[in-house]
Amino acid sequence: EPEVTQTPSHQVTQMGQEVILRCVPISNHLYFYWYRQILGQKVEFLVSFYNNEISEKSEIFDDQFSVERPDGSNFTLKIRSTKLEDSAMYFCASRTSSGKGTDTQYFGPGTRLTVL
Amino acid sequence: AQSVAQPEDQVNVAEGNPLTVKCTYSVSGNPYLFWYVQYPNRGLQFLLKYITGDNLVKGSYGFEAEFNKSQTSFHLKKPSALVSDSALYFCAVRDRNNFNKFYFGSGTKLNVKP
Numbered sequence: 020e021p022e023v024t025q026t027p028s029h030q031v032t033q034m035g036q037e038v039i040l041r042c043v044p045i046s047n048h049l050y051f052y053w054y055r056q057i058l059g060q061k062v063e064f065l066v067s068f069y070n071n072e073i074s075e076k077s078e079i080f081d082d083q084f085s086v087e088r089p090d091g092s093n094f095t096l097k098i099r100s101t102k103l104e105d106s107a108m109y110f111c112a113s114r115t116s117s118g119k120g121t122d123t124q125y126f127g128p129g130t131r132l133t134v135l
Numbered sequence: 136a137q138s139v140a141q142p143e144d145q146v147n148v149a150e151g152n153p154l155t156v157k158c159t160y161s162v163s164g165n166p167y168l169f170w171y172v173q174y175p176n177r178g179l180q181f182l183l184k185y186i187t188g189d190n191l192v193k194g195s196y197g198f199e200a201e202f203n204k205s206q207t208s209f210h211l212k213k214p215s216a217l218v219s220d221s222a223l224y225f226c227a228v229r230d231r232n233n234f235n236k237f238y239f240g241s242g243t244k245l246n247v248k249p
Contacts, residue, residue, distance in 0.1 A: 022178075023178065025178075028176070050234070050235075052235070054237075054239075060241070061239050061240065061241045061242075062179075062225065062227075062237075062239035062242075063239075064235070064236045064237060064238070067235035067236070074235060075233075075235040075236065077236075110178065110179065112179075114234075121234075122167055122184065122186060122229070122234070123169070123181055123184060124181075124237060125181060126171070126178040126179035126180070126181075127178045128176065128177050128178040129178055
């Protein structure tokens, strides 16, 4: 069964550094998402992306964050100048645009980001 | 505003016994409701969803959930728990008109003991 994949599984960075989290959505999906989960807290929506542009973003998704689909398979989340409070598990998700299952988002295994 | 509550941080059940993981929601209009499961070092795996129709929905691994509109609940159930069901379970809600945002509960850790 096709799955969303994410790399790396764990990223450690120094405060102020830039990080790029990578995701490979399911191949025929056209809608992409990033969520994050701070340890012990809820999974929170960050951003949705369709047709090479952001379709919706939360208040968390400020100028520090950006998303990109650099090629036909990858979907990335860039965090510029990381802060301690950016430490969290980041989940990528995707969904299809047609047929059965358009209402369901499929999630990757997550990238644990630790900012020191 | 849409929100989901999972009132139990942890549920403990003996193998072979029935299990229930609770979820209540608050959403304007009719909701789309989902359950996901997270095993260690894995992503959120889709279990089941309620969109419309029969209030009892069946999903993967023998799980089912009952949509109760009057109680705004969507509890996850299984008649006979397995040790391998031990994982973190998340309830999520989505507004019918917004395909983008899922609102997740805080998660419930299910421990099934042999």
